[in-house]
Amino acid sequence: QVQLVQSGAEMKKPGASVKVSCKASGYYFTTYGITWVRQAPGQGLEWMGWINGYRENTKYAQKFQDRVTMSIDTSTSTAYMDLRSLRSDDTAVYYCVGVGGGYCSGPGCYVDLWGPGTLVSVSS
Amino acid sequence: EIVLTQSPATLSLSPGERATLSCRASQSVSSYLAWYQQKPGQAPRLLIYDASNRATGIPARFSGSGSGTDFTLTINSVEPEDFAVYYCHQRNNWPPFTFGPGTKVEIK
Numbered sequence: 001q002v003q004l005v006q007s008g009a010e011m012k013k014p015g016a017s018v019k020v021s022c023k024a025s026g027y028y029f030t031t032y033g034i035t036w037v038r039q040a041p042g043q044g045l046e047w048m049g050w051i052n053g054y055r056e057n058t059k060y061a062q063k064f065q066d067r068v069t070m071s072i073d074t075s076t077s078t079a080y081m082d083l084r085s086l087r088s089d090d091t092a093v094y095y096c097v098g099v100g101g102g103y104c105s106g107p108g109c110y111v112d113l114w115g116p117g118t119l120v121s122v123s124s
Numbered sequence: 125e126i127v128l129t130q131s132p133a134t135l136s137l138s139p140g141e142r143a144t145l146s147c148r149a150s151q152s153v154s155s156y157l158a159w160y161q162q163k164p165g166q167a168p169r170l171l172i173y174d175a176s177n178r179a180t181g182i183p184a185r186f187s188g189s190g191s192g193t194d195f196t197l198t199i200n201s202v203e204p205e206d207f208a209v210y211y212c213h214q215r216n217n218w219p220p221f222t223f224g225p226g227t228k229v230e231i232k
Binding site: 035037044045046047048049050059060061062063095101103105106107108109110111112114115116117 | 125154156158160162167168169170173174177179180211213215216218219220221222223224225226
């Protein structure tokens with residue numbers, strides 16, 4: 001069964017960093033990569049960035065460009081999202097998302113394999 | 125960055141009625157638009173991709189249309205399990221691949 005399993009909830013203080021992990025079973029990062037999406041409480045979905053396991057090619061949303069690093073450890077089939085200089089408005093559920101159904105056309109693929117999400121709470 | 129606008133913000137319907145949700149892009153996304161459904165406490169689920177194709181296992185009452193900048197998700201005869209938030213999502217131009225703010229379909 002193809003699935004993504006994420007690390008547990010985190011509580012951080014403003015200015016700290018958080019590293020969320022996403023371990024894959026039956027999913028190969030080198031094929032479609034991993035997208036990270038976050039959702040603040042009661043709010044919509046926000047696309048943060050994408051990483052491909054092949055040469056760790058990345059694309060980040062400009063909003064996060066200076067604070068985020070996405071990485072992949074192919075030896076453990078685990079992707080990571082590291083967010084620095086946390087603020088209270090970074091409080092959100094962070095999802096890793098892959099391409100499970102192969103819905104691909106044109107320039108890429110639609111993500112449809114969602115991890116369960118990791119709640120990151122930032123508060124002093 | 126392409127901005128997606130969804131309307132209405134909230135749609136109040138009775139089971140059996142038709143739901144029509146709109147998504148407008150600030151510039152053309154061709155047909156590279158998807159619709160996701162999200163229920164409380166759950167991750168989103170892909171319903172429609174490439175504007176009009178249903179994902180595997182999605183009931184036929186869900187249909188999508190449009191291209192360029194204007195898109196529609198229609199739910200024919202809304203079922204009780206369809207009450208949720210619906211997001212449109214473009215992957216024509218990145219980064220970022222943006223999401224719309226969502227439309228909540230609620231029970232009237």
